[in-house]
Amino acid sequence: MKKYALWACSCLIATVCIAQEKVGNFAGGFESNAQWYQDDEGLNFTAPQDQLRSNNYFSLRYTYDKFTAGIQYELYAPNPLLGYFPGFKGNGISNYFVNFKHQGLDITAGNFYDQFGSGLVFRSWEDRQLGVDNSIRGIRVKYDFTDYLNATAFTGNQRTGFELSEGTLTGVNTEFNLGSVLKSDTGIDLGASYVQRYQESTSADVNFPATVGLYSARADLTFDSFFIGGEYVYKEEDAFVNNRQVFAGNYQDGRALLINTGYATKGLGINATFRAMENMTFFSDRDESANPFLQQTINYVPGYTKQQDYAVTNIYVYAPQAAVVPGEQKAGEIGGQIDVYYTADKDSFLGGKYGTKFEFNYANWSGLDATFDEPNNTYTAALLSRGEKYFEEYSFAVKKRFGENLSAIFTGVRTEYNGLIVEGKDFFLKGNSFIIDAQYKLTKGRSVRMDLQHLGADADRGNWAATTLEYSFSPFLSIYATDLYNYEETNRHYFSTGGSYTRGRTRVALNYGRQRGGLICVGGVCRFVPENTGLTINLATNF
């Protein structure tokens, strides 16, 4: 692999050097995330043997006329950061592609990312913070027949670590803009997709499904300020899998319905999403069902809840339940969320001198009302039925300015969280969070930000408090200190401090301390981190 990597790189450089004699566009990026782990008795955290670990990504892309070629080299030295898929081990060329684009024709050979519709049947994507790169290596062809009709077809195998999936994926998708054909003021978009996985049968049973397909049909209507859309997905019968054991003779199909509607006019925006799904997990290797590293996922099933921004509101976060697990009484989920954005104008009663912004979100999720036959690992359920409550949340935020330089965000969140369903711990929690986040602008690009946070909860680890203090010397350099404190059950402090420097194409961040895990925002940038103790260095640059 190493020899291959060296060979491929030298080849590319040689090609590029020659090509640069003419014209061409050359680009790339380098990102390194390193951490020096330290033992921490207070957290019961023991540093791994190789205390210093790093994830490094180096990508190059060259564009010449209608062609683009790219590679990505990844180095996990000596092991990937904690919490990452162990298959990210060692180093190598992880992705490569050549793309040709001309007059509506778009052909890619090699690794590619794409998404059909909302992603319910297919989405390949990369997220380095989450350790996900499920690009497909194969061939993809997209063609725009006209302004209003296009189609995509692909086939390939999915990336997992430095390897490829055993199952082969094939997909087709078409999108049709009926509104523009009818020259209608109303936007009418239609779409349909089919994605299948072929993986050799592991059973003597002639009915064992080696090929499993997902079908999607969808439509979106966009009026002046009102919009509505829906998608229905059917998944063919797939073998039931539990704990990597494939059950021949037990084949179950799945389905999902997604509806989205909203209203938006200047100053007021409303959005409502409803989704019901039953048995909607889909992996490029059927054995991989419910792996914790999100490897080999073919479809994308995000949690439709508000993505919270603060330490105390990120402790009890809902995770979507797409899988069938009769032993845990799970067959899918049903629920939705509503968002409202409202701005009170300047000089109005609510708006005051500078105007006030309001945000509201309500989310509610339950299991399907299903009957389980645990010994046989089967179930019966109706897609549009409600069973046990999984999660409910009200979030309310007010953004207000108090003068030329002072502004604040007041947030209140009411959460109900089923610990058994989401993380396998036997508790049902009700909690209330309150957060004040104030920012003061000083002169010459300097500013200071402070937040105070509290979560009062009646279960699990009880109450939490947190605070952050951040100082920016300029738009380029800032430092922070933060503490998250569980003052009821564990008496643990999660203290951390650090800073970041960003200039042009380069960003460097340094952090030291404990991390509980979740979304952390520093110097104006947010990223996701897993729980640990140590010194972290992040470097990202591109060219």
Add this chain to the structure above:
Amino acid sequence: MKNLVLLLALVSFAFSTAQTELPNITLKDLKGNGVSLASLSKDKTIVVSLWATWCIPCIRELDVISEDYLKLQKEMGFELIAISVDDARSTRRVKPAVMGKGWDYLVLLDVNNQVRRHLGVTTVPLTLIMKDGKIKFRHSSFTPGAEDELFKKFKEIASN
């Protein structure tokens, strides 16, 4: 070790050239119409901001610029295009959020992170100043006061 040397060699080599353009693709606006990125800054100077509905610093930046947007447009021809990197989880929130906040920007949807990947950024906000299709300035965070720096740079680049 050998790999590290190779990596450094590649980095230093690659720095000699530069990524200066947006990808040659078409993104949808909030009405569902396709907008070609290549022609966005043809014969003019614009600001492109990569943001997401879940990113507080991004919203703060766009809110603060929005307050004086009309005035900035008149005074120095300031124009901002906000590219949302929200994925399928939150992309449906973009239109209500933009309208509810009363922003007057052209908003485009980068649902599967094509622009983000092309520019090699993992974090948002990312703010670019573009002139005639070329990226002239790039900044990847927002703290209060950064908008003043942005306006200064914009003036400088637009008048050059």
